Amino acid sequence: MKALHAYLLLLPAFVLLVAFTHYPAVATLVESLFSTPKGSRPAVWVGMENYALMVNDPVFWKAATNNLWFALATIPLSIGLALMMALWVNERMTGRGFLRMAYFTPTVLPMIAVANIWLFFYTPSYGLLEQITGFFGLPSHNWLGDPRTALGAVTVVAIWKEAGFFMIFYLAALQSLNPSLREAAAIEGASRWYFFRRVQWPLLMPTTLFVIVNAVINAVRMVDHIIVLTRGGPDNASTLLLYYLYEVGFKFWDTSYAAALTVVLLAVLASVALIQFFVLDRKVHYK
Amino acid sequence: MQRNSFNRLLAATAIAAAAMPFGTQAQTQTEISFFYPVAVGGAIATYIDNLAADFTKENPTVKVKPIYAGSYQDTIVKALTAHKAGAPPVTSVLLSTDMFTLIDEDAIIPIDSFVKTADDKAWMNSFYKAFMLNSQTGGKTWGIPFQRSTIVLYYNKESFKAAGLDPNKAPATWAEMADYAKKLTVKDSSGKVSQYGIQIPSSGFPYWLFQALAIQNDVVMANDTGNAVKFDDPKVIEALQYWVDLSKSGVHPAGIVEWGTTPKDFFEKKVAMMWTTTGNLTNVRKNAKFDFGVAMLPASKRKGSPTGGGNFYIFKKSTPAQQEAAFKFIKWVTQPERAARWSIETGYVATSNAAYETEPLRKYGAEFPPALVARDQLPFALSEFSTHENQRVTKALNDGLQAALTGAKSPTAAMQDAQKEADRILRSYK
Numbered sequence: 072m073k074a075l076h077a078y079l080l081l082l083p084a085f086v087l088l089v090a091f092t093h094y095p096a097v098a099t100l101v102e103s104l105f106s107t108p109k110g111s112r113p114a115v116w117v118g119m120e121n122y123a124l125m126v127n128d129p130v131f132w133k134a135a136t137n138n139l140w141f142a143l144a145t146i147p148l149s150i151g152l153a154l155m156m157a158l159w160v161n162e163r164m165t166g167r168g169f170l171r172m173a174y175f176t177p178t179v180l181p182m183i184a185v186a187n188i189w190l191f192f193y194t195p196s197y198g199l200l201e202q203i204t205g206f207f208g209l210p211s212h213n214w215l216g217d218p219r220t221a222l223g224a225v226t227v228v229a230i231w232k233e234a235g236f237f238m239i240f241y242l243a244a245l246q247s248l249n250p251s252l253r254e255a256a257a258i259e260g261a262s263r264w265y266f267f268r269r270v271q272w273p274l275l276m277p278t279t280l281f282v283i284v285n286a287v288i289n290a291v292r293m294v295d296h297i298i299v300l301t302r303g304g305p306d307n308a309s310t311l312l313l314y315y316l317y318e319v320g321f322k323f324w325d326t327s328y329a330a331a332l333t334v335v336l337l338a339v340l341a342s343v344a345l346i347q348f349f350v351l352d353r354k355v356h357y358k
Numbered sequence: 359m360q361r362n363s364f365n366r367l368l369a370a371t372a373i374a375a376a377a378m379p380f381g382t383q384a385q386t387q388t389e390i391s392f393f394y395p396v397a398v399g400g401a402i403a404t405y406i407d408n409l410a411a412d413f414t415k416e417n418p419t420v421k422v423k424p425i426y427a428g429s430y431q432d433t434i435v436k437a438l439t440a441h442k443a444g445a446p447p448v449t450s451v452l453l454s455t456d457m458f459t460l461i462d463e464d465a466i467i468p469i470d471s472f473v474k475t476a477d478d479k480a481w482m483n484s485f486y487k488a489f490m491l492n493s494q495t496g497g498k499t500w501g502i503p504f505q506r507s508t509i510v511l512y513y514n515k516e517s518f519k520a521a522g523l524d525p526n527k528a529p530a531t532w533a534e535m536a537d538y539a540k541k542l543t544v545k546d547s548s549g550k551v552s553q554y555g556i557q558i559p560s561s562g563f564p565y566w567l568f569q570a571l572a573i574q575n576d577v578v579m580a581n582d583t584g585n586a587v588k589f590d591d592p593k594v595i596e597a598l599q600y601w602v603d604l605s606k607s608g609v610h611p612a613g614i615v616e617w618g619t620t621p622k623d624f625f626e627k628k629v630a631m632m633w634t635t636t637g638n639l640t641n642v643r644k645n646a647k648f649d650f651g652v653a654m655l656p657a658s659k660r661k662g663s664p665t666g667g668g669n670f671y672i673f674k675k676s677t678p679a680q681q682e683a684a685f686k687f688i689k690w691v692t693q694p695e696r697a698a699r700w701s702i703e704t705g706y707v708a709t710s711n712a713a714y715e716t717e718p719l720r721k722y723g724a725e726f727p728p729a730l731v732a733r734d735q736l737p738f739a740l741s742e743f744s745t746h747e748n749q750r751v752t753k754a755l756n757d758g759l760q761a762a763l764t765g766a767k768s769p770t771a772a773m774q775d776a777q778k779e780a781d782r783i784l785r786s787y788k
Binding site for chain 2: 190194195210211301318321322
């Protein structure tokens with residue numbers, strides 16, 4: 072009876088989760104094993120064919136490598152930047168409120184809108200970046216139009232966008248730290264770096280774990296700016312997995328192949344999340 | 359804006375219902391949903407609202423319900439998703455090149471089945487042939503041209519004068535364009551280019567602009583049935599070589615040129631000549647702070663440009679009464695007077711010769727001659743590149759073009775790779 076009561080209370084959340092998370096995930100897995108239905112041709116069982124196709128698809132591998140680099144750059148850089156900004160605006164100083172707001176602004180702006188602004192930052196000859204490099208007499212460069220710099224350019228936008236968001240978590244965590252720790256450290260004559268390394272950083276670990284999980288998810292989730300800035304070009308130089316998935320699913324209408332890509336993406340994300348929770352979690356110090 | 363028109367619509371319906379005598383109220387009104395690709399409210403959305411309301415005034419039994427669905431890409435995503443769920447719009451304006459995709463999804467029906475009277479037939483024949491090329495396949499007509507465009511050359515007359523060129527004479531051949539571009543390229547004292555001679559955008563959909571080069575070199579890249587392409591044809595490679603050479607010789611910006619910022623580059627005098635859609639005409643007229651000219655694209659072996667833009671389609675999964683009503687609406691909205699006004703309001707090319715003969719458009723053309731360049735170029739225009747699995751095949755071409763333009767591959771290697779990829783995609787349609 073008690074159990075029934077509990078399940079009844081859980082029912083609304085359960086229904087939502089099943090309808091919008093678990094069922095779609097299973098349906099995706101099933102669909103990835105069939106061919107794409109086209110007009111009068113219904114879907115037929117093809118087994119692992121979509122996955123075999125993926126192994127031989129150069130664009131998929133290009134997108135996967137790009138995404139790996141994108142993740143390797145955005146995760147540590149945005150977290151590092153967020154931590155620095157949080158430590159900075161945590162100090163007592165004039166204009167603190169303004170600084171906090173300035174750092175948080177990128178987070179609240181819609182990505183599509185800011186990407187359109189960044190488009191003009193990167194524009195060759197008269198873009199903001201070009202004006203700065205031009206001032207120092209550097210040659211003009213087509214940042215988004217050169218395959219060597221396109222991925223880097225979109226990565227910078229992602230870091231800029233994310234750092235402010237993570238800063239908020241760090242700032243909240245810093246403010247919940249017991250001020251007596253700082254006083255104790257001051258009495259003991261600890262340097263600021265020592266205090267950060269031995270006291271603040273370990274105490275911030277739960278926040279860091281949370282932020283890392285989010286950063287990893289965002290590294291495969293943020294593609295809005297790609298659509299505005301490069302559309303994956305030049306020649307797939309800045310294609311990320313989710314953008315490619317969108318192209319396959321909603322431009323090429325190859326829904327089965329898109330489902331197979333989704334399954335792979337889910338598997339990768341799930342394994343990363345498991346590693347984070349079972350390995351990193353042990354190193355986290357909870358109060 | 360949208361709420362305003364919604365309120366107006368609501369009020370209009372209320373008044374109409376109140377004013378209606380009891381006898382006619384029993385008569386059923388056919389409602390047709392109409393997906394239209396516009397992202398935000400504004401002049402165009404209001405104009406479409408008014409068209410729908412005017413149509414209902416003349417045909418009280420039909421109510422057109424415009425639904426603004428975003429970009430072309432968003433609109434086809436919504437329309438096809440709705441089709442798969444069994445409830446597509448009755449009619450929609452979608453890219454003319456999406457015809458094969460829509461046929462493959464079994465989503466649309468041919469327009470021919472509604473053409474019954476001699477008047478209908480005359481109407482079907484009134485459109486420019488260049489526009490119908492993208493609307494017909496297998497002996498059937500699947501779409502009706504509505505908002506169509508072509509590529510034209512915009513040039514800065516002041517830069518022409520400064521370079522000692524005749525400001526009333528645009529380059530007519532490839533050799534002339536390369537030569538003019540060289541003369542128009544300006545470098546500052548440190549050797550940095552402050553104004554390029556020419557730019558042809560290559561981001562996003564370079565295939566469309568490249569297609570103009572291919573047509574001018576007298577080669578058509580896709581066949582009529584949309585199941586074979588000729589990317590590795592020597593003439594196609596030659597056309598790409600011309601583009602790559604412009605970029606290599608320093609008269610065209612290096613790497614990929616962004617489509618979206620190209621008009622701005624032109625306004626900022628960073629480029630003296632640009633290729634872009636006629637749809638930019640109103641934008642250039644408003645924002646260029648110098649005297650500019652509009653001309654047909656130059657010729658290599660012939661003149662030419664692909665067409666672009668959107669067609670009306672009628673969806674299969676709707677009732678025959680709705681389809682008939684949609685046909686009536688499409689026919690009504692593409693009549694010469696309305697096509698003429700549409701062209702003046704938006705800058706799109708009017709879709710029939712009769713539209714250019716109407717008084718308002720004749721007057722507009724006399725007062726702003728650049729508006730007529732697109733029309734004059736139409737006899738040389740061919741259909742926009744379109745095949746089965748269109749987006750996938752164009753991606754193969756786009757990737758190849760960008761690889762060549764960024765110097766990652768030679769034009770020959772890039773086009774051979776694109777050909778291989780396209781053959782693989784199209785093998786099941788042969």
